[in-house]
Each structure stands twice: as structure tokens, then as C-alpha cells.
Amino acid sequence: MTEILQNAIPYAAHDHRRLPGIQPLDPAEWLLVDEAYAIQMAERARLLAERRDAVLRLAPEAMPAARELLAAVLDFLRGASGFAVGAGQVTRPDGRTVAVDPEDPLGTLALLVQEDFCLLQKRGAEHVLTGAVLCFPSAWTLEQKFMMPLIRIHRPVAVYDADVAKRVQRLFDGIRAGKPLWRYNYLPYANPALFQPRREEDPRDPARAGREKMKFLRSERQTLWRLPETDAVVFGIHTFVTRAPEESTGE
Template sequence: MSPILQDKIPYDVSSKSLPGTAPLEMRDWIIQDDAFAGQMALRDELIMTRRDDVIAMQNGSEESALELLETVLTWLGSHGTNYQIEAAHVTRPDGVLVPVERNQPMVTLGRLVQEDMCLMLKQGEEHVLTAAALCFPANWYLSEKVGRPLTLIHDPVPDYDESIAQRVQRLFDGVQPERPLWRFNALHYEDPVLFQPERRHGEYKGLHAEVFPFFRSERQCILRLPKTRACVFSIHTFVIAKGAQTGMEASP
């Protein structure tokens, strides 16, 4: 199977700091890029054949998951390019008809947009991952992270120490409806496959990175849902071949 690649990454990936967040306009939240058809076909396949690996929804997260679905449908109705929104279904820009299953909101979300969607609910002092449509994991299994607080979700990531974990938690505490934030990461990969839950040798930044032929970056957005106050962590995954162009401005 041919790799699913973008031609470029639309922001500057030459330098970053953790968590490295910046304000984001709601109109720029969801991206439709040149890998749309390939990524969406893969998402459909994964949800059909590996649903338990890519979809999760804990008891108690139903209301916030449904609010997220309605938020995405409203956004697509206002900003989505070539989406046709009906009450019972959505026709994607690639012509695929997606039933709007409100009793399965994360499944529907997983088939609507390129972004992976993770729902974080505040429980005690921390936000906990309670629901997700995660088709393109990078070095982690959804089943191992659902139900865990934010600081434990990131514990295998290099450079993610306690002070950074606290800063990220403050970001989730402070983000307000209609005022989302965004950041990105940047990793070098040997294998361009998008569904890559197992960590593979050398695929973190800094370990002989120049020998790996692919570059992977996640554009991560944080927003708060106004009704349930849940936080959404959305992830748009870019994979390009080394030598492809990248944007020169750090903007979404």
C-alpha cells in the first residue's frame, strides 16, 4: 500500500518549545488538506476493522461526546469545504456518505474529519481522557490511556517532565469557549504508516534523526465545549517525505 503523505506542512517546524501554544481562531480549527481522501479512507477502514483500537467512550462521557459531535457538524456547516450536511447524514468532500449516529458520536466523528478527537473531562485536579476517536496514534495505544489523567497520558514522551505537565494542565484549566489554542510536535520516522501505536526504535527526535526518510508532525488544538465544559484535544497528523516543503510561518 502506498504511503499517505501530504506535500507540505503548513507551519514552521524548525523549532519548538513545550508546550509552545498560541491562540487559534475557531474558523481555523479543522483542516482539509491534500491527503484528505487517503486519510479518510484509512479512517473508515480502521473504524470498520479495528474499532476497539481506535474508538473509546467511557460511561459518563455521552453528553460531552454528543456536544462535540454537534459542534463539529455546526463548524462544518459554516466552514467545511464541500461538505453537505443533512439531519441524518453528511456527505464528505470525497463523496462518501456518513450516517450521523448520535448514539455513537465518536464513531461518527472519526469518519467526518481528518482530525483525531480526544475528550478530556475534569475529574478532581486533573483532566482525564474519557472518550476518543484516535485513528492515527503515534507510539501509544488508546486502550492504555483512556481513563487516565493528562499527566499520565504523556509519561513516555521525552522532555515531558513534571513542570511541563503542570503547565499543560493549567492550559486545559484556562482555555475558554471560542478561544482555542494550538501547538505542534515534530518527529522523524522510518515508517510513514499513520496507525502506529507501537513505539519503534529511533523514532523520537534527536536519535540519528537524519537517517529517517519521513517527518511527522501533529497539529494539536485545545478547545472547551461551552455546555459540558469538557476540553477537546484534536490532532491533525501530517506526514511528509524528507525534502518536501514546510511552511515558513508558525501559524495554523
């Protein structure tokens, strides 16, 4: 297995034990390109080609939101260093050219940026996962979460009770177009693989129980972005994996 690693997690250079909660995000910093761009993009292309059903789902009624997201990303990339956005195609920082396919907006996005994207749309009282390109899942599967509301998506999370569900729903309702938010998590891992799905009924990785040394640190930079036309909320995930310091591995 080829290890796909970044040199560092940029926002966690300080004491990562004190994680930030939701905070405002400068729209100019919505999407990131880091030193692992080329190798992460190669892995995304492989997963899209070999495991498309596992990494991409889109409800027909969510196609307008997916196209609006693609348009928003293309607009962002026009001002991003290393990208050249032309008529019907984008040249990436690694020199590869990607055709823009409006009939496959999430598939196109998977080949343009390192972020995974989940589309959540209001259905009744809750937001529902109506589409996603999720190449780098960490202990969950798109298959089990697709078309599920927020409270059902978080079913295995013990602390996600009715009170937390209400607070998260208020957060989603309060996101405003042009005013994105972000947060991050930060966890030790024994396995550096980016594609780590796990079904809800499957046992947790034995390494998480402390039977293996945690040689890697994995962090998701999570963003929340409101699409103004369709009103969908975009949950973006930029995944970092680095080697853990020796004190984290016990060596």
C-alpha cells in the same frame, strides 16, 4: 503498504526547528481539509471497521461530551467548503455520504474529518481522558491512556515532571469556550504509516536511534477546544506526513 502523504506541511514552510508553543487559534481554522483527505478518510474507515477497540474508547459518562463535540463539528462543517450537512447525514468533499449516528458520536466523527479527537474532563485536580477516536496514534496506545489523568498519560515523557504537569494543568484549566489554542510538533520518521501505536513497555523504534534513514516528516497540528455545555476539553490532532527533503535523509 500504500503511502498516504501530503504534499507539504503548510504551517512548517519556515524554519521548522523553531516550533511554536501554545498560541491562539482562529475558531474558523479549527478543522482542516487537505489534499490527502480522501485517502486518509479511507484509512480511517478501515481502521474503524477492523480495529475499533484500538482506535475508539468512550466512557459512558462521557457520552454527553461526545455528542456535544459531534454537534460542534457538524456546526463547523455547515460553513466549510465541500461539505453538505443535511438531516441525519453529511456529504463529504470526496462525494461520500456519512450517516450521523448520535449513539456513536466518535465513530461518526472518525468518518467525517481527518482530525483525531481526545476528550479530557476534569476529575478532581486533573483532566482525565474519558473518550477518544485515535486512528493515527504516534508511539502510544489508546488502551493504556484511556481513563488516565494527564500526568499518567505522559508517564514515558522524561521531561514531564511535577512542575510541567502543574503548568499543563493550568493551561487546561484556563482554556475558554470560543478561544481555542493550537501548537504543532515536527519529527523525522522512517515509516510513513499513519497508524503507529506503541505500548509504554515496548522498545522505541530502532529507526529513532539513527539506524535507518528518516525518509519522511510527520507533524501533528494539535488544537485545544473547550465545549461550553459539558466543559470538556477537546484535544484535536490533524496528522501530516510528507517526504523529507534530501538533506534530512542524508541522501
